[in-house]
Amino acid sequence: MRYLDDFRDPEISRQLIEAIRQTVTRPWVIMEICGGQTHSIVRNGLDQILPSEIELVHGPGCPVCVTPLAYIDAAIDIATRPGVLFTSYGDMLRVPGSRGSLLTARSEGADIRMVYSPLEALELARENPDKAVVFFSVGFETTAPNGAMAAIQAEREQLDNFSLLVSHVLVPPAIKALLGAPSNRVQGYLLAGHVCAITGWSDYRRIADDFGIPMVVTGFEPVDLLRGILSCVSQLEKGEAHVTNEYARAVREQGNLIARTTVQQVFEVVDRHWRGIGMIANSGLRLRRPYHRFDALRQFDIDVTPVTESGVCISGEILQGLKKPFQCLAFGAQCTPQTPLGATMVSSEGACAAYYAYSQRLNDRKLS
Amino acid sequence: MIDFDSASVQLGHGSGGRLSHQLISELFIRVFSDGHPDPLDDAARLTTRANRLVFSTDSFVVDPVFFPGGNIGDLAINGTVNDLLTSGGTPLAISAAFILEEGFPFRDLKTIVETMKKAADVASVRIVTGDTKVVERGKADKIFITTTGVAEVDHDYAIDCSQIRPGDAIIVTGTVADHGMAILASREGLSLEATIASDTASLGRVVHRLLAAAGDSVHAMRDPTRGGVAAALNELAESSSVGIELIEAAIPIRPPVAGACEILGIDPLLVANEGKMLVAVAPDVTEAALAAIKADPLGSEAAVIGHAHASHPGRLTIRTPLGAGRILDMPLSDPLPRIC
Numbered sequence: 001m002r003y004l005d006d007f008r009d010p011e012i013s014r015q016l017i018e019a020i021r022q023t024v025t026r027p028w029v030i031m032e033i034c035g036g037q038t039h040s041i042v043r044n045g046l047d048q049i050l051p052s053e054i055e056l057v058h059g060p061g062c063p064v065c066v067t068p069l070a071y072i073d074a075a076i077d078i079a080t081r082p083g084v085l086f087t088s089y090g091d092m093l094r095v096p097g098s099r100g101s102l103l104t105a106r107s108e109g110a111d112i113r114m115v116y117s118p119l120e121a122l123e124l125a126r127e128n129p130d131k132a133v134v135f136f137s138v139g140f141e142t143t144a145p146n147g148a149m150a151a152i153q154a155e156r157e158q159l160d161n162f163s164l165l166v167s168h169v170l171v172p173p174a175i176k177a178l179l180g181a182p183s184n185r186v187q188g189y190l191l192a193g194h195v196c197a198i199t200g201w202s203d204y205r206r207i208a209d210d211f212g213i214p215m216v217v218t219g220f221e222p223v224d225l226l227r228g229i230l231s232c233v234s235q236l237e238k239g240e241a242h243v244t245n246e247y248a249r250a251v252r253e254q255g256n257l258i259a260r261t262t263v264q265q266v267f268e269v270v271d272r273h274w275r276g277i278g279m280i281a282n283s284g285l286r287l288r289r290p291y292h293r294f295d296a297l298r299q300f301d302i303d304v305t306p307v308t309e310s311g312v313c314i315s316g317e318i319l320q321g322l323k324k325p326f327q328c329l330a331f332g333a334q335c336t337p338q339t340p341l342g343a344t345m346v347s348s349e350g351a352c353a354a355y356y357a358y359s360q361r362l363n364d365r366k367l368s
Numbered sequence: 369m370i371d372f373d374s375a376s377v378q379l380g381h382g383s384g385g386r387l388s389h390q391l392i393s394e395l396f397i398r399v400f401s402d403g404h405p406d407p408l409d410d411a412a413r414l415t416t417r418a419n420r421l422v423f424s425t426d427s428f429v430v431d432p433v434f435f436p437g438g439n440i441g442d443l444a445i446n447g448t449v450n451d452l453l454t455s456g457g458t459p460l461a462i463s464a465a466f467i468l469e470e471g472f473p474f475r476d477l478k479t480i481v482e483t484m485k486k487a488a489d490v491a492s493v494r495i496v497t498g499d500t501k502v503v504e505r506g507k508a509d510k511i512f513i514t515t516t517g518v519a520e521v522d523h524d525y526a527i528d529c530s531q532i533r534p535g536d537a538i539i540v541t542g543t544v545a546d547h548g549m550a551i552l553a554s555r556e557g558l559s560l561e562a563t564i565a566s567d568t569a570s571l572g573r574v575v576h577r578l579l580a581a582a583g584d585s586v587h588a589m590r591d592p593t594r595g596g597v598a599a600a601l602n603e604l605a606e607s608s609s610v611g612i613e614l615i616e617a618a619i620p621i622r623p624p625v626a627g628a629c630e631i632l633g634i635d636p637l638l639v640a641n642e643g644k645m646l647v648a649v650a651p652d653v654t655e656a657a658l659a660a661i662k663a664d665p666l667g668s669e670a671a672v673i674g675h676a677h678a679s680h681p682g683r684l685t686i687r688t689p690l691g692a693g694r695i696l697d698m699p700l701s702d703p704l705p706r707i708c
Contacts, residue, residue: 010690013689043688043694044689048693116632337700
């Protein structure tokens with residue numbers, strides 16, 4: 001833990017905040033793309049101690065949040081069928097679909113297990129040859145290699161009782177969609193460090209050039225985030241728009257080649273619906289033809305058509321950085337982590353959930 | 369004679385007949401009774417000179433039954449003893465009720481029962497009565513234990529969850545999150561470099577040292593079990609109508625536990641403890657109280673982690689190392705690990 005402590009050092013953090021203060025001369029809107037970063041910013045209170053000129057808006061990088069309702073419904077549908085052993089990452093379990101969550105399905109008798117990796121799901125498939133073992137493969141470029149590896153391994157072992165319910169999404173198309181929207185306010189980006197650890201950052205050069213916007217590969221600890229913000233603000237103040245890497249201890253320009261090749265081998269890029277945002281071209285992954293036998297949607301013959309969401313919820317605008325959770329009438333009232341109305345309250349990484357958990361600033365709930 | 373090496377529990381061992389009798393006499397009485405009379409009576413007779421008693425009950429269903437640092441037997445005794453201690457009382461006697469799943473190995477049951485006896489001896493409390501039921505395979509998970517305890521209160525201090533006053537210091541008697549992370553790590557088969565052991569322990573000595581040093585300046589005590597420090601302090605803040613502010617950097621946590629929490633994306637303040645006490649004391653005795661707790665081996669890592677104040681009654685907040693403040697809410701339910 002000493003290693004991480006260095007990146008949480010209050011003294012270094014204070015120096016960085018001072019450097020940001022020295023650099024900034026006017027207001028800037030910066031989006032951190034990743035829900036893990038939102039979580040860390042709010043948890044550490046960075047939004048409270050940064051100079052007031054800097055407005056951080058929270059991006060759509062929360063895989064649980066943006067997984068379409070139709071996929072949650074499909075997951076529950078599959079999990080409640082006889083003979084199915086359904087596996088998922090922990091925080092997908094609580095996400096409500098149209099009717100209940102995976103956790104409520106489990107309490108009603110479905111065999112649903114939390115796993116930390118699809119390799120555990122593969123192990124369950126080996127141990128339970130009479131069960132159909134399904135893994136809910138969700139997340140960004142960070143978790144896609146795990147899903148891909150599981151498909152390859154299942155193929156190798158001819159594990160016919162294993163399948164993947166795939167709902168992976170990709171970051172660059174989402175950033176392009178946000179930047180291209182007429183309502184866009186974001187002037188600089190903190191790129192998700194762990195996504196870039198897999199993909200590298202060359203894809204983002206094009207976006208930075210096309211939109212004239214600085215993008216900084218950023219980590220998750222306070223010192224990482226402040227370095228990212230400082231680099232972004234310095235570029236903004238100088239009118240520059242490069243991709244820079246402030247998370248060099250984890251990220252190389254080319255990313256992780258083995259992981260990228262594995263993903264390419266197993267998945268192909270498709271248009272994908274994002275919960276709270278809508279359809280984004282070329283923003284999702286699905287299994288390639290040779291792996292169709294491991295596609296849970298095919299095995300269980302399920303159609304995922306988009307489902308209508310609550311009308312009160314403004315999570316779409318929050319995910320696009322247009323509004324803050326406090327600006328929602330339902331926030332903290334009808335909409336809480338126990339009774340989420342929309343995407344950004346469902347996962348602990350969602351902006352609304354992070355605000356609810358950490359920064360319902362005292363007496364500030366009614367702030368509009 | 370029960371074959372404790374290879375036999376397992378049958379439905380008949382809870383039937384009230386000869387097999388039940390055999391289990392009770394060859395295991396429970398032999399281990400628990402300490403040569404006291406009338407151990408087979410359905411009710412135990414207790415005598416006390418105290419005019420105040422405290423009374424508490426708790427059920428234990430932990431999975432896995434055996435974990436690094438202890439087993440369900442330790443928890444069943446220490447948990448109820450610590451609940452009794454929150455009033456500053458002296459535990460007197462405990463009952464133990466077992467629900468066993470058919471097929472549970474006698475070897476494991478014997479280990480658990482002997483562990484309970486050991487824990488009871490450490491806490492100077494007697495296990496005086498009990499009950500055993502056996503249910504069919506699949507109707508319970510191996511073994512469930514309910515313990516109920518009674519303690520004498522021989523002081524006049526008003527120590528309860530409504531007594532915290534603005535200005536009080538909040539002390540934790542040691543590192544947080546050890547038990548919950550030990551269970552999670554062993555349940556999930558996490559292979560970490562360092563083993564995380566449960567902190568299960570009864571805190572009678574620590575509490576009595578504290579009372580001797582700080583007396584009626586001790587205002588409230590709470591053992592932060594499920595829901596962790598966050599749930600316990602939220603409850604205390606609400607019951608006492610005070611705000612409580614924690615200093616994040618002051619909260620003691622073992623590095624491997626912090627590491628496991630990092631890996632799994634879990635907040636250690638929401639994780640269960642089984643051998644720690646949260647204590648609210650008047651500000652003028654803070655140092656004396658802390659020194660008294662630290663004088664005991666079970667309290668050597670104690671720390672002042674925050675204080676109560678008059679603003680925002682019922683709210684628990686935490687000051688981050690960077691000096692920002694945020695609310696620490698009551699956890700929704702068990703913490704679930706995040707994807708990334």
